Amino acid sequence: MAPALPLVVAVAACGGSNPAAAPSPTPLPPTTTLAPATLADLSAAVTSPDQNHQLNCRDDVHARVTLTNRAASGIVATGVRKSSNSLSGGCVSADDFTYRILPQLVAPNSTSVVMDRVLYDGGSGCCTNPKQCGGTCDIEEVFTVVTEIGSVPAGQFVYTLEFSGCDACGASATSRRSCRPFSQAAAAASMSSR
Structure with a gap:
């Protein structure tokens, strides 16, 4: 018969570590959901180098529109709506028009x-x-930014438009404004007052 082998058992000391035990899992941080942007978080503005200037009817008029997002989440702008008003001189205003833009994400807390x-x-x-x-x-x-959650007023600017040497309005000119017809009587009165 073979000699018996002694059984050796190692016992961990009190308070020691047991390398065979799995480490306790680290808890995951709680997930936070960002509050969606609201219209109250948004503002818009328009500027133009042509503001308060006199332009000839052949000149281009420019506008730059910005959107400010003060929310913790982004917002998508999809267009800019424009309306025109003739404040004096009797011109026919251009039709309201929405400029379509590629959907543009405005990041949180940015312009x-x-x-x-x-x-x-x-x-x-x-x-x-x-x-x-x-x-x-x-x-x-007058301008308004169109977003995924609604419209944001951007403001307006004013300029003077001079009708001299203008192109004739054609079918494609429906987006432009036109002057009131210059009547023969008004022309005669203007000439006689000089």
């Missing part, structure tokens, strides 16, 4: 330029009959 462009193709005004069109009009351009 982004959402539009910076010429407002009209081929100048800022036209005449139904260029030979019977003249004078000036004060024009107001």
Whole structure:
């Protein structure tokens, strides 16, 4: 018979570590959901190098529109809506128009330029009959930024538009404003007062 082998058992000392035991799991941090942006978190502004200037009807008018997001989450802008008003001079205002932009994410707590462009193709005004069109009009351009959660007013700017040497309005000019017809009677009165 074979000699018996002694059984050796190691016992961990009190308070010692047992390398065979799995480490206790580290708890995961709680997930936080960012509050979505609201219209109260957003503001917009418009600026133009043409503000308070006189432009000829063949000149381009420019606008730069920004959107500020003070929320903890981003917001998507999808367009800029423009409306025109003739404040004086009797001009026919351009139709309301929405400039479509590529969807643009405005990051949390930031300001982004959402539009910076010429407002009209081929100048800022036209005449139904260029030979019977003249004078000036004060024009107001009003802007609103369109976002995924609603519209944000951006403000307005005013400029004076001079109708002299303008192109004739065509079917493609529906987005531009036109001057009031310059009547023969008004022209005669203007000439006799000189």
